Amino acid sequence: MSEPVPVAGPQAFREAVALLRRGRDVLLPGMELSLAEEIALKDEAAARGRLVLGPGAQPGALPPGRFGIVGVGAEATGRVLRLLALAGEGGRVLPVGARDLSAAVCGRSTLQALVALDGDPAVTVVVIAAERPPPEVSELLREAARRLATPVVSAAPGEEEAVLARFGLAARPCSDRHL
Numbered sequence: 001m002s003e004p005v006p007v008a009g010p011q012a013f014r015e016a017v018a019l020l021r022r023g024r025d026v027l028l029p030g031m032e033l034s035l036a037e038e039i040a041l042k043d044e045a046a047a048r049g050r051l052v053l054g055p056g057a058q059p060g061a062l063p064p065g066r067f068g069i070v071g072v073g074a075e076a077t078g079r080v081l082r083l084l085a086l087a088g089e090g091g092r093v094l095p096v097g098a099r100d101l102s103a104a105v106c107g108r109s110t111l112q113a114l115v116a117l118d119g120d121p122a123v124t125v126v127v128i129a130a131e132r133p134p135p136e137v138s139e140l141l142r143e144a145a146r147r148l149a150t151p152v153v154s155a156a157p158g159e160e161e162a163v164l165a166r167f168g169l170a171a172r173p174c175s176d177r178h179l
Contacts, residue, residue: 001025001116004053013037016052020044028054028097035104038097042108051112057095065090068117068150070110072101072130079160080129087169092123101133101141111144118148125167126152129160 004027007015013033016026020041033041033055045052053059060071060081067084071077071093084091094116096109110128117126126148128141145152155163 001051004051008032012055013041016041017044020048020050020052023048023050025051026053027057027059027095028052029057030054031056035099038099039105039108042100042105042112046108046112051094051116052109053095053113054097055099056097059095060093062093063090064092064122066122066124067091068120068123068126069093070113070117070126070128070130071095072110072128073098073157076129076131076155076157076160079157080127080155080164083160083164083169087164089169092117092120101130101137103134103137107133107137107140107144110141114141114144114148114152118150123150126150127163128152128154130154130156132156 002025004025005019006027006029008030010032012028012030016028019026038055041052060077062081062084067089068091069080094113096113099105100109101107114126117123153163
């Protein structure tokens with residue numbers, strides 16, 4: 001995956017299409033796209049082996065590490081990032097946008113993000129940080145995860161700590177943290 005190019009504003013759709021056609025990944029921090037435009041962009045990206053992050057993507061910062069985070073919901077993503085930081089862990093965040101796991105969008109960017117993170121040799125665990133998707137989208141994700149070499153777990157709001165604890169992750173006590 002290349003470093004995604006941020007695109008925002010009233011021409012976001014047209015600029016994003018042009019970037020995808022030039023072989024670039026795209027980051028859409030704004031919410032200017034309609035649902036139909038989002039789906040069209042994500043289909044274009046998949047056809048070209050590229051990735052669209054967003055709309056509404058807010059990349060989270062982590063030091064390098066073993067976790068790959070597919071950020072769908074802001075609340076769940078923020079909680080996973082905080083827990084990883086407290087545990088002294090790091091990783092890579094791919095924010096796919098809040099609508100990506102809706103029945104309409106069907107996880108288009110999440111599926112691409114799973115493949116990208118599976119191909120990253122530094123990533124040993126992939127976490128999908130999101131509200132629970134509709135059953136048909138859940139089944140697509142389960143099937144995609146079965147085809148990957150890297151374990152994939154889901155962390156819905158309120159479940160993040162328990163999910164990450166399965167990988168030996170626990171927040172360090174305050175006395176163990178360095179200021």
